[in-house]
Amino acid sequence: MNLFTLTAAEVKKIRRSFILPLLFVPLVILWIPNIINADMSLTPVMAGITPGNNFFIQSFMGFAWFIFPASIIVCTVLLQQLEQKNKGLLKMLALPISPRLLCLAKFLVLVLLALVQAAAMTGLYFLCARIASSYVNADLTAQTGMVLKVSGTLFLSSLPMMSLYWLMSVCLTTPVFSIGLGLATMVSSVLLLNTKIWFLYPPCYPFYVVTSNYMKLSTNPDSTIDLVPWIPAAAAISILCLLIACLAFGHGERK
Template identity: 30%
Template sequence: MSFCDLLKIEFIKVKRSKIVPLIFIAPLLVVTTGVASLSHHFTPESTNAWSAMFIQSTLLYAYYLLPLSMIVVCVMIAGRETGNNGILKMLALPISRYALSIAKFCVLVFYLFMEVVVFLVVFLIAGMLATRTMGVTEALPILYLLQRCLGLFLTMLPSIAAMWAITVLFEKPILSVGLNLLLIIPGVLVANTPLWIVYPYCYSGYLVSCLLYDFTAETSGAAAFEMLPFLPCAVVMFVLCFVLAVTQFGKKEMR
């Protein structure tokens, strides 16, 4: 069986799950509240309205709601195998458990991408309604929004790799969810210390915090967010968590 065939099977498995409705909840919640709280302060002469709305909407989303929704997605994907000893049935087939774990992680990355896309679409709709209602004439900074959403997606990759590794290591959902929650909660605090560089759970939130700093300091670009030494550390954290998840997936059942 090729990896593409295995990937198709994994998508079929989660087709009837509640993952798709789930990825709409967090974007709808943060965008509507974030845009609504700022739109009343806009005037036709307002500048940087789109940036303000984006940062207001993503601050809570990046630190908590997006990671929380990904934890649930991890458990739902893993649950397709743990229920009714499905993992034993899969491992009985001539399929590499490494390939199976990688395929599941690819499904997880796909749903992360879809949630970020949903967030962008919902934000664009809410933002256009708010700016038109308040008479704001600022042009839509589509390139800015695409870059920031791409940054949100990329900085979440090490985090979901860690989430998936914990989900694989702890078979019981309550343990994996509980541990991941414990790691998410102090994200804001860790982001304000030098340790943030080795704490993937706060990467996305730290990115948005840097955007907020740049916005309030009236600087251009993401001057507060330095790619070095972030990028090497993020790659190392991603690789370590990914390798751990792949090598440990199905290991207990193979004994």
């Protein structure tokens, strides 16, 4: 079986699980208070920010810092737990399938789930921006191009974070430990974002993208995101995490 076939088989497995509903429930919880408190966006905390941009950026800050990483952590654990039922992983490893390919296939499913949630977040933004605009009698809709750009960049920047959380779920077979450690990395991401070595800490990346755009819209319209040393470090971390995860995947079951 090739990687595409394995990935398709893994996608079929999640249709019988609660993973997909869990991606949408946090988004509803996020947007309801944002709409109720939409009038707060009329008075931006930084000069130069329009109400529409303020509503957009503030909403995506909460998503990038907490909702998105937490959802990825939960998804990694649930994807791993799917194979623990009825010794599913043992049965898969008994087949003529490369454990490394199976690990990559599961990681691609995680990436797909993250893409679905990011797309749902973007779609809900346009819907909720219209509702909030009617609620406060003011235009709270940001430019479509900017919204799509920030959303796409946020998703791409989260790939190293996904590889790190996937490695943690593979190496830490106890779900409580994996979730606990993942949540701990989320809390410290804001602190490390303000240090000079933030680019070595993947959980910082999505929040960095959103906050950088916030600063660009307010104090420095000509500012750009520094790609060096960020991109080389992110690529190296992603490859290293996936390599170790592939080598460790199913190690305990193969003994």
